[in-house]
Amino acid sequence: MNTIQKLSISTFALFIIMSSCKKDEVIVKEAVKTETVKDLAADPTSVSTSGQPTSTGKYTFYSFKNGIIANTDSATLKWDVAFKATTILxxxxxxxxxxxxxxxxxxxxxxxxxxxxxxxxVQDSKTAYAIPTGSGKGWYNYDGANNLISPIAGKVLLIKTADGKYAKMEILSYYKGSPVSPTSSSVSRYFTFRYVYQPDGTQLFN
Structure with a gap:
């Protein structure tokens, strides 16, 4: 058998092996992620030395895939939503x-x-946020008499992520510890929410 014939047989054998390997490859699909986040700080206030409530004015950035993202990455695609007081970006x-x-x-x-x-x-703009702020306009109602924020039952926030994937989110509480019946003394600006994140780019949540 000459060298050319040997090479041809070897090449053919390698092709068969590679084809067999490709047939045996299993594509692992990333699973839908379901999670409940508790007490995510959204620029909570503290009392200054003068006795006045103060806050940092900074947002907490969150990725449905990876969790809390550092503020230094605010100008990247690493985050999907951001929280400060009642505002969600x-x-x-x-x-x-x-x-x-x-x-x-x-x-x-x-x-x-x-x-x-x-x-x-819709996207955030100079005149309005995609998730509207204000009592009864987005995810919450405000009780001025008791100074309380209450999530509106039956409001689901559909989110398009930074990279074009999809998630659904529901705000469960605005107060630390998620009290069943918050009072004016409850510590506010701590979000508890649940979400389902679809990583494959489809709009299905199961």
């Missing part, structure tokens, strides 16, 4: 360099299996 529009946006849906969190075809995602 998305990583898009005037708030970030990502594809982020949001749509506020009325519905039961566990029953939202996919993003409705009627949902429209």
């Amino acid at each position: 998305t990583n898009g529009g005037t708030s970030g360099i990502g594809q982020g946006g949001a749509s506020v849906l009325s519905g039961i969190f566990d029953e939202v299996k996919t993003i409705p075809s009627t949902s429209t995602f």
Whole structure:
């Protein structure tokens, strides 16, 4: 058998082995992530030496995939939402360099299996946030008489992430420790929320 024939047989054998390996490859799909976050600080206030409440004015940045993100990464695609007091930013529009946006849906969190075809995602702008602020406009109601913030039951926040993936989120509490019946003395600006994050780019949450 000459050298050319040997090379041809070896090449063919290698092709068969490589083809077999490719057939045996298993593509592992990243699972949908379901998580509840407790007491995420959203620029909580403290009392200064003068006796006046103060805060840092800084946002807490969060990635549905990786958790809390350092403030130094605020100008990156590493975060999806950011929290400060009652304001929630998305990583898009005037708030970030990502594809982020949001749509506020009325519905039961566990029953939202996919993003409705009627949902429209908007981005933060100079005049309004994708997740509206103000009592009754977005995720909360404000009780002025008792100075209390209460999440609106049946409000699901549909989020488009910085890299164009999707998540659904529900705010459960605005107070540290998630008291069932918060009072004016409850420590505020601590978010407890749950979410489902779909990492494969589809709009399905199961």
